Amino acid sequence: MPGASVKQNRLMRPGYGLACLARGDRLVPWTFERRGLQPNDIALKIQFCGVCHSDLHAIRGNSRFPLVPGHEVVGEVTAIGAEVTKFRIGDAVLVGTIIDSCGHCSSCNRHLEQYCLEGVTTTYDGIDRHDGSITRGGYSNEYVVDTHFAYHLPSGLDPASVAPLLCAGVTTWSPLRQWDVGPGKTIGIVGLGGLGHMAVKFAHALGAYVVLFSTTPEKLASAKALGADEAIISTDDVQMAAQASRFDFILDTVSSRHPLNPYLRSLKLDGTLCCLGIPKDMDFSPVLLTMGRRRLASSGVGGTLETQEMLDFCSQHNISADVEIIAAADIDNGFERLERGEVRYRLVIDMSTLAQPTGDAA
Secondary structure: OHHHHHHHHHHOEEEEEEEEOOOOOOEEEEEEEEOOOOOOEEEEEEEEEEEOHHHHHHHHOOOOOOEOOOOOEEEEEEEEOOOOOOOOOOOEEEEOOEEEOOOOOHHHHOOOHHHOOOOOEEOOOOEOOOOOOEOOOOOEOEEEEEHHHEEEOOOOOOHHHHHHHHOHHHHHHHHHHHOOOOOOOEEEEEOOOHHHHHHHHHHHHOOOEEEEEEOOOOHHHHHHHHOOOEEEEOOOHHHHHOOOOOEEEEEEOOOOOOEOHHHHHOEEEEEEEEEOOOOOOOEOOOHHHHOOOOEEEOOOOOOHHHHHHHHHHHHHHOOOOOEEEEEHHHHHHHHHHHHHOOOOOEEEEEHHHOOOOOOOOO
């Protein structure tokens, strides 16, 4: 119906950002439309957006193109829906990797929306539950989101360094809380990248004895500066053999395939190795699970309750990510550095440097 089409267009909001127009392409300025505000929505002007390794995977993977990445968003509320009470115009606000879920399944009822049985709506490359449009991410000028999936900026923390908490932060926080990491526990962290450096900070602040495993000798001193009690070269067979049956819990943040047997041998009776990375295949011997009733597990991002809990903890303990701020025009170089492992530990785009493109909206 022509009338319905016009009404729908009036509800849309023009936007622009950095997009990958086809698989593997470099990012370019691009205009598009977002949905208009629903009664419980807010619109925010994006100030900072973190650069996640999954953004790089998305532009090279089986995504819906054109693709606007970005799911670690910090901004300022510029408009509110008719029923919004949680935020006011001018508030500093955060948006993470999930912006909607079914709201009624057993997982959603427990505020574990990341495990929604009907599937979550992701911040980018998802299908909007309201109008069926493709969601566009935070490498853009504005975002529209339901307030249930938006958070106040924690007091006392730098906005740019808070952005990665919405992905790298809560992704490590959730399993640390699920497996009751705290005083009296000996905890291993594998890898000191974007996730690993947050895991070290959290585990230390939670009161655990923290040991960092890395293949890079240069990272050992950095790990101790971040709060690790020990740092071990994981390719040193002698050092690894000395870790046998020592750990209550090991959090593995490495995304590429690597041997898991040395870490499984390092677990105590009933210990758990939680792998956050998602390699195509896992390299381990199942018999090591039976030799100590050990567990091999994984974990998703984090639901709304866990995310708020993490943000409160970060505010109380002055925890945020170690970041390097880049201009929007430098994103492709940033991806190249990320792939080479040259980022310590998270890139964040200053979205005030995003130039509005010319041309018609897509």
